[in-house]
Amino acid sequence: MRVLIFIILAVLLLPLILLGYLIFFWRIRRVCIPQNISGTANEPYGGRLYMHVVGTRPDEAGYKLAWYLPSYGGIARLLIIDTLGLACKISGYKLWVFSYPGPRPSNMVTAISHRSYFFDESVKEALFRSSNPATQFVVLGSGFDTRCYNLPEGADIKCFEVDMAPTLNAKKRALELAGIAHEHVTFVETDFNQETWMEALLDSGFNPSLTTYILWEGVTMYLVEEAVRDTLNLIATLPAGSAVGMDFFSRDLIEGNPPYEKLSKATHRSISFYSESLRFGIATGKNLSDGLEELLKESGLTLIRFEHIGSLEDKKPPYYFLSLIEKQ
Ligand SMILES: C[S@@+](CC[C@H](N)C(=O)[O-])C[C@H]1O[C@@H](n2cnc3c(N)ncnc32)[C@H](O)[C@@H]1O
Numbered sequence: 001m002r003v004l005i006f007i008i009l010a011v012l013l014l015p016l017i018l019l020g021y022l023i024f025f026w027r028i029r030r031v032c033i034p035q036n037i038s039g040t041a042n043e044p045y046g047g048r049l050y051m052h053v054v055g056t057r058p059d060e061a062g063y064k065l066a067w068y069l070p071s072y073g074g075i076a077r078l079l080i081i082d083t084l085g086l087a088c089k090i091s092g093y094k095l096w097v098f099s100y101p102g103p104r105p106s107n108m109v110t111a112i113s114h115r116s117y118f119f120d121e122s123v124k125e126a127l128f129r130s131s132n133p134a135t136q137f138v139v140l141g142s143g144f145d146t147r148c149y150n151l152p153e154g155a156d157i158k159c160f161e162v163d164m165a166p167t168l169n170a171k172k173r174a175l176e177l178a179g180i181a182h183e184h185v186t187f188v189e190t191d192f193n194q195e196t197w198m199e200a201l202l203d204s205g206f207n208p209s210l211t212t213y214i215l216w217e218g219v220t221m222y223l224v225e226e227a228v229r230d231t232l233n234l235i236a237t238l239p240a241g242s243a244v245g246m247d248f249f250s251r252d253l254i255e256g257n258p259p260y261e262k263l264s265k266a267t268h269r270s271i272s273f274y275s276e277s278l279r280f281g282i283a284t285g286k287n288l289s290d291g292l293e294e295l296l297k298e299s300g301l302t303l304i305r306f307e308h309i310g311s312l313e314d315k316k317p318p319y320y321f322l323s324l325i326e327k328q
Pocket of ligand 1: 217
């Protein structure tokens with residue numbers, strides 16, 4: 001019955017949702033891209049907004065922030081996100097696509113909830129474990145991530161958000177307009193593809209002698225290989241117990257090797273809509289994690305947890321991975 005009521009409401013609201021998406025995509029092309037504000041940052045963020053309104057993963061800060069962003073701001077959030085939330089609230093049906101932590105094995109449709117859960121858990125564990133908790137939290141390529149604003153009150157953690165200036169500026173403006181406290185967060189404007197990005201972080205007060213958790217979610221695929229290697233090498237210089245949570249695509253997907261030829265083309269095409277490009281993937285190998293473990297040899301970091309999106313039974317082997325890597 002709940003599902004039926006939801007479907008009826010969703011069909012009635014569909015024209016509004018489609019209008020919302022028209023406005024949203026127009027803004028991406030005409031407002032965000034010309035100002036170099038990341039368009040792809042809206043993709044995972046949109047998934048988290050849906051999980052919030054559906055009631056599976058609360059993110060009040062993210063929800064408030066959306067109202068003031070150039071992409072989801074005002075009418076767009078109302079038409080795209082709030083309408084669906086309303087349909088779920090009235091019907092009492094929690095749309096499975098936005099379940100949290102979501103089904104296992106996951107698939108590309110439920111990838112955002114799998115990914116959010118993986119990183120939520122690793123952040124919580126690193127910051128709140130009893131022994132040697134991380135006291136510094138760095139979000140690399142933060143986009144519209146709001147984990148720094150959903151920390152428990154009174155948590156004594158130094159937070160840094162690192163991204164390119166246009167995206168950070170749009171976010172800072174939205175945080176101010178939304179009245180979200182952000183005094184505990186230092187914003188660092190930089191480009192990871194430039195060798196000096198760590199200097200920008202150090203100049204902003206980052207303390208390399210503190211145990212640190214680095215969230216590097218949804219970013220490696222946009223970087224050049226050297227930037228990924230350099231970043232891992234830098235993380236290896238942090239104190240023991242420091243960790244990085246990162247996701248990555250397989251090299252075969254990025255390069256369009258069999259059996260991913262068509263999927264690779266479609267993925268590159270969808271990212272080029274945002275005027276961004278996918279550049280980096282890691283070889284997988286027999287154990288899927290072989291390539292990552294090989295990459296980590298250079299920095300001496302240790303792979304602690306490794307998960308894949310999709311099932312091993314799927315026609316195409318998994319090509320998107322989540323990992324937790326530690327300095328021991
Ligand atoms: C797909 S978004 C992910 C955002 C966020 N981590 C999340 O999961 O919601 C990728 C982010 O990385 C940032 N980014 C991409 N390339 C970058 C670079 N070379 N230097 C700094 N930031 C970069 C983009 O601006 C964007 O905010």
